[in-house]
Amino acid sequence: MSGKSLDNRRVQKFHWMSRFLSGWAIFRQSFLGKIGLTLLALFALMALCSFIPPLVDPMYQPMAGVDPEISTVTGPSTRHWLGTDFMGRDLLSQLLAGARVAFMVGVSAAFMSVFLGTAIGMIAGYMGKFADTLLMRLADIIMVMPALVVLLMLAALFGQLSIWFIVFFIALFRWPGVSRVIRAQTLSLKHRPFIEAARVAGASHLRIIFRHITPNVLPLSFLYMTFQVTSAIIIEAALAFLGFGDPRTISWGMMLQWVWKTGHMFNAPYWLLPPGICISLITLSFYMLGRAMDEVLDPRLRKEGQTD
Amino acid sequence: MGNGKQTILELDRIVKRYRTKGFFFGAHGQDVIALNEVFIKILRGEIFGLVGESGSGKTTAGRLIVRLEQPDQGKIYLDGRDITGLKGKASKDYSRRVQMIFQDPYQSLNPLLSVFDTISEPLIIHKIGNAEAREDSVWQAMKSVGLSPPHDFAHRYPHQLSGGQRQRVAIAHAMVLKPEFVVADEPTSMLDASMSAQIFNILLEMRRRLKVTFLFITHSLAAARYLCDRIAVMYKGNLMEIGPAEEVLRNPKHPYTQALMDALPKFVHSGGVKRYETLLQAEREVSGYVGCPFFVRCKVARAPKCSREKPPLKKLDDSHSVACFYAEPGIKTRSGGKA
Structure with missing residues (x-):
């Protein structure tokens, strides 16, 4: 008999895979999804490549490496493909390092905010009553606070903020949107007969939450994560551009801040454009990915003739 | 059904009201009375039918019995013990003895759990047996509801099953704990006639083999007549007539x-x-x-x-x-x- 239960596990794995594959089939038909994924793959490649230049020559280190023969802004050359900044640092390696930081900031802040938002939304939706009111009013309060302004004030108060502090604060400010959606989903799930069937069978609240509700809201959380990534990257870039970023990490916002600060805004397009375009494209690609995933999860958004 | 049989479940003047929401600040609207002093005694081993039009409170009665809701007044006794205020372990033990089959098999199964997982869920909740014993119970339950051979169905998911098959899974889910009392809330209203007949026969077989007592909630007099020993007719939360099924339906008095x-x-x-x-x-x-x-x-x-x-x-x-x-x-x- 135990052979069969092993079998069950295997089939379950298979089931998840078939769900994934059928979702993938719909995703592939989405034009937005394909572009988004391609762009993201490019950025991921950039982030991976950021480890290469410092290995080639120490002068390509994005932060500390300075070309010994150059001490000012230069245009693209064979030695520096994108040129150098005001101290003779290589712009390409900065751009690559920026991709790594953007992923780091975006994904970790999004993960934290979605985790918080899902947990809080599920608690509020499932417990209802007092907990619901309390948590949702808290969400309202945070939602109306302008995250960027508060972060600027914090930066002014505490001096330079570390990148992880920024990530943490972005997460802290971005969970309410997720928790709203998850709460609504939990509320609708809570009154479905299969939850009541579990209650009649004697399941505890924890078991209902983890066994029956969580798996049914997780796809939604996952979807919101892609949108959260977008907003986290933009907030971080804005903060860095305004001069309140972490001075020890190189992000695209930071590169823009240097262009601006050193007065090369309009006479060094090879310095200004790449980080600007990268910020736009990476947020766009996450957004498009989210839209395509939305189509997979919400059948009403699909075009005619598409089914699971 | 004479007085020789003992009562298993008793609803003692149950009242359940639903409050309609009013306008701003208090001043709530009218109460809707779902059950008005309903008094029913169900005897061990019988199939008791609760008949009435939609909104007559019959489903509410079922939900009160399985403790999905609490009555506003009155008591419910199982084997003479009041169950309206049970908490914690006592409540969990109660759920082992009293189960429910829901109306809509398209809604009463978790779409992400396989048939096997759905049916074994109650056993895991009540920590009955080890993995192997549980598996045997699941196979047995599946066979008894006509899902055979069980292996063909065990690894399927609800969306891969027909309505009748889903309802069989739901029945197996309720029956795997071997309850003494089962509330069947219009289990066939979403199924076609031939499926209904098969489901009825499963319920009858359950009663014969496991000595289960059923509260069968239905709006169909034909189903009540086919299945039930005694029936109660409800209207707007009130008991109108109660008696042996044949007698009530052949010679209705109300x-x-x-x-x-x-x-x-x-x-x-x-x-x-x-x-x-x-x-x-x-x-x-x-x-x-x-x-x-x-x-x-x-x-x-x-x-x-x-x-x-x-x-x-x-x-x-x-x-x-x-x-x-x-x-x-x-x-x-x-x-x-x-x-």
């Missing part, structure tokens, strides 16, 4: 039950079937009366008595009771045009 019989579509033998004509075409216009709930639609009713006083359940013989002033034992109720 004008409402008679109206229900009239409402049945008649195909072939319509010639010999007597019609009671107890339903008023237009409702009476009365406001704020406290009498018989059926008064506004009843042809038999007479103005001062029926509109002022709620008729109590009256025993016609030792098993058949009717809540109507004008029901007489043995004689047909007054019927006809005297409105």
